[in-house]
Amino acid sequence: MKSLDDVVMRERVVFLRADFNVPLDENKKVADDTRIRATLPTIERILNSGAYLLIASHLGRPKGKAKPEFSLRPVCDHLSSLLGREVTFVGDCVGDERQKALERAKPGDCFLLENVRFHEGETKNDPEFARALADGVDVYVNDAFAVSHRAHASVHGIVKYVKECAAGYQLQKELEYYHKALVDPKRPVVFIVGGAKVSTKIGVLENLTDRCDKMLIGGAMANTFLKAMGKSVGASMVEDDFLEGARSFLDKAEKAGLEVILPVDGRGVETGGNVVKEIKLEEITPNFEIYDIGSGTVEAFKRAIADAATIIWNGPVGMFEKEDFAMGTFEVARIVADSRGLKVAGGGDTVSALRKSGTYDRFDYVSTGGGAF
Structure with a gap:
């Protein structure tokens, strides 16, 4: 054209x-x-x-x-x-x-x-x-x-x-940055993905298995992966009918040499409660509901992003719309914004999160493609 x-x-x-x-x-x-x-x-x-x-x-x-x-x-x-x-x-x-x-x-x-x-x-x-x-x-x-x-x-x-x-x-411009980020990117490539459901993004994850070097997974979708690995996520949102799909993806990622980094802690509340706590995965109780990644996960993500030449972000890593659970998404946004690599983000919720965190203008490109990104 x-x-x-x-x-x-x-x-x-x-x-x-x-x-x-x-x-x-x-x-x-x-x-x-x-x-x-x-x-x-x-x-x-x-x-x-x-x-x-x-x-x-x-x-x-x-x-x-x-x-x-x-x-x-x-x-x-x-x-x-x-x-x-x-x-x-x-x-x-x-x-x-x-x-x-x-x-x-x-x-x-x-x-x-x-x-x-x-x-x-x-x-x-x-x-x-x-x-x-x-x-x-x-x-x-x-x-x-x-x-x-x-x-x-x-x-x-x-x-x-x-x-x-x-x-x-x-x-x-969209096609130009798609090429820079996914077709011929500078490596290492780090892909950050979040959101609620694995089922809506599994196609994207599988497509990126051989296109990135590290994949950082947050948001409610991380709970499904964690449970698939035998980890306790309490009463947090999980796609139980997609546990096998999550296990299958993790196996494929390991065989492809892709490093997948999942949360080691979370912020949330006990079911029916309103006291926000940060808790390590191994200490999660059966009634605990995770709504954000914890500070330990933020640090793990920070280490993974440190040497990235290209960073692609799609989906918030917590329920950032609520102040109590915005820390993880906003901290990751600032870490990415401070990095030296090419920074590309997309997806409607991601764009909103970048604006609320004050980092929108520090990304090299923010896609308007919504779900198409």
């Missing part, structure tokens, strides 16, 4: 597939505009070229229905304020309203189309819907890394009906 800078856009209709799937607060205001801001350089480049810009995105999972709670209208208002120029909201991503908007447009005008997932044809990659999206479009630009792996009409189907296609700046 061409770069945005390889395409002539002046007085041409440009269809930009962006990723504005952002959280809204109770007042329907954008709560986190990280993804919107990441796309601004691409938008400004297109508008400054004198193009007619149509921006398309999805928001949530309306399942082919026009549900008001998933409307992109609040995003339109926010985008307009960020750009410092008018962005016109179009109430449908295809059809007469869009066509009439273009007929009235001047070069440099910007339109945000309503949620593409209000149509069933989007997720079904329906050819007729893809053709409708492409109607009158001269240039297609993809800047939505988070959905680029999906066979959806606004990502996959539309390119068959537009003569000229290009990658936006954000998509190019």
Whole structure:
């Protein structure tokens, strides 16, 4: 796919597939505009070229229905304020309203189309819907890394009906750091993974077995690995139906020469209690619930990270949303931020944790890809 800078856009209709799937607060205001801001350089480049810009995105999972709670209208208002120029909201991503908007447009005008997932044809990659999206479009630009792996009409189907296609700046940056971190990284490579469930990330773990030198596992998912090894985790969250899968992964990792580092202690409470304690694994009682890694694990992670040339982080290592259990995630964030290696992070919860810990700007790259990262 061409770069945005390889395409002539002046007085041409440009269809930009962006990723504005952002959280809204109770007042329907954008709560986190990280993804919107990441796309601004691409938008400004297109508008400054004198193009007619149509921006398309999805928001949530309306399942082919026009549900008001998933409307992109609040995003339109926010985008307009960020750009410092008018962005016109179009109430449908295809059809007469869009066509009439273009007929009235001047070069440099910007339109945000309503949620593409209000149509069933989007997720079904329906050819007729893809053709409708492409109607009158001269240039297609993809800047939505988070959905680029999906066979959806606004990502996959539309390119068959537009003569000229290009990658936006954000998509190019995502691919650049993916290459630096996972395809041709400087070693040693340390992968930090957290979150609640092993089952949702086992594919990623197995894929990275021969791509990293050390794997540090935290979060509730670590409990499943620990129990699979015969360790006591008390009444902590465990995927009991995935214990065999966890054992299988650990065996594969050992055979591949991958060093897997798991927690040696944890912070939590007794079931039904509210007194937070830090306790070593061998001292955990049957009713103890782990919600964060302990200081001993933080030190073990710090030693593992010390000589890393490349660090990849996906998933918090504790329930950082609660102040009592934020220590582990925030300390690991600071340790990584202080390291000399290439620092790449991704995943929605990870991004939030970096912001709350004050380390977001100290990472070399933070992916906007969410689950795609």
